[in-house]
Amino acid sequence: xxxxxxxxxxxxxxxxxxxxxxxxxxxxxxxxxxxxxxxxxxxxxxxxxxxxxxxxxxxxxxxxxxxxxxxxxxxxxxxxxxxxxxxxxxxxxxxxxxxxxxxxxxxxxxxxxxxxxxxxxxxxxxxxxxxxxxxxxxxxxxxxxxxxxxxxxxxxxxxxxxxxxxxxxxxxxxxxxxxxxxxxxxxxxxxxxxxxxxxxxxxxxxxxxxxxxxxxxxxxxxxxxxxxxxxxxxxxxxxxxxxxxxxxxxxxxxxxxxxxxxxxxxxxxxxxxxxxxxxxxxxxxxxxxxxxxxxxxxx
Numbered sequence: 001x002x003x004x005x006x007x008x009x010x011x012x013x014x015x016x017x018x019x020x021x022x023x024x025x026x027x028x029x030x031x032x033x034x035x036x037x038x039x040x041x042x043x044x045x046x047x048x049x050x051x052x053x054x055x056x057x058x059x060x061x062x063x064x065x066x067x068x069x070x071x072x073x074x075x076x077x078x079x080x081x082x083x084x085x086x087x088x089x090x091x092x093x094x095x096x097x098x099x100x101x102x103x104x105x106x107x108x109x110x111x112x113x114x115x116x117x118x119x120x121x122x123x124x125x126x127x128x129x130x131x132x133x134x135x136x137x138x139x140x141x142x143x144x145x146x147x148x149x150x151x152x153x154x155x156x157x158x159x160x161x162x163x164x165x166x167x168x169x170x171x172x173x174x175x176x177x178x179x180x181x182x183x184x185x186x187x188x189x190x191x192x193x194x195x196x197x198x199x200x201x202x203x204x205x206x207x208x209x210x211x212x213x214x215x216x217x218x219x220x221x222x223x224x225x226x227x228x229x230x231x232x233x234x235x236x237x238x239x240x241x242x243x244x245x246x247x248x249x250x251x252x253x254x255x256x257x258x259x260x261x262x263x264x265x266x267x268x269x270x271x272x273x274x275x276x277x278x279x280x281x282x283x284x285x286x287x288x289x290x291x292x293x294x295x296x297x298x299x
Contacts, residue, residue: 007032011062013041013048017073025050025065036093036284045072093284097128135279138177138251151179152278153252156190157228161244165228167212169252174222175212176253181205183235186247193247199239207235208248222255254278 012026025048031037032054040051040059047066051059085092129143130150142148153173157165169175181204185196209215213223228234230246238244 011039011050011052013043013050015043015048023048023065023067023073025063027063029062031090046070091280091282091284093132095128095130095132096126098125099127100125132279133283138179151191151251154179154191154249155252156193156247156249158186158190158193158245158247159230161230161232161246163230163246165230165246165248166225167228167248167250168225171224172255173252174224174255175214175226175250176222177251178205178208178212178214178248179251180247180249181208183230183246184238184244185242186245191249193249195247199242199244201235201238204235204246212250 007030009029009031010026011029012024014022014024016022023043027050029052035054038051038053038055038059042049047064049064050062052062053059084095126144127146128148128150130140131143132140134140138152140150140152142150153169153176155167155169155175157167159165167175180193182193182195183201183204185199186193187196188194206215208228211228212226228246228248230244235246
């Protein structure tokens with residue numbers, strides 16, 4: 001979370017531990033402009049420990065938030081997607097998530113090429129690895145064995161019939177695309193909504209796009225947020241007698257004018273230059289080699 005002071009951020013970490021409870025740790029840190037910063041967080045059921053450094057060969061302790069006199073509690077599933085870099089305006093690269101607590105020296109070792117045992121792209125305890133090498137599109141591939149692809153800039157809204165939904169992007173971003181929209185019967189959670197085939201309203205996406213400014217021909221009509229009323233007189237009644245809901249998945253894209261990337265910069269590691277401001281060819285110095293392909297690091 002950026003503060004009013006230049007280069008100052010609130011480094012914040014939250015772990016969901018069940019029963020609508022979170023364990024949260026935060027501290028104010030300095031993240032220099034035009035320089036890569038290595039951030040590491042560990043959680044062992046009691047302590048959230050935060051590290052950072054601009055040197056990939058070392059890490060400095062930021063904060064050790066130990067929950068004294070509280071039981072050991074590990075992360076649990078909930079209905080919300082994992083958010084990385086929320087309210088951060090800049091570049092993020094080489095993101096890894098492990099299911100075990102790594103020592104500091106192990107965290108550093110995972111930045112050495114090849115960063116995985118036997119040169120493979122995953123260790124047994126690695127549950128997500130995002131290299132952000134696609135160069136285009138809304139999705140980035142997970143190169144761990146679990147293959148859980150991630151979505152850039154995902155926002156969601158899900159409200160019951162006759163309620164009001166709000167789609168809102170962070171400062172400097174705008175609603176660029178509607179991935180899913182249905183005013184009917186919806187299942188799943190943010191990032192994985194699906195519609196009941198017996199109560200699917202095919203007109204929902206077009207109506208949401210119109211209300212959120214995506215039907216406008218001029219790019220000056222970009223909207224950072226929009227309000228949606230989940231009413232029959234707005235979306236129609238695709239399944240009479242059913243108690244419906246409105247579910248929407250959308251993409252927030254950065255305002256091109258606020259990015260430092262040149263609009264003609266080649267951002268695709270496949271060798272094809274594409275004008276997508278969400279990717280940069282400026283890769284983090286993680287020692288995992290050059291991004292010659294989307295799947296194999298080259299030392």
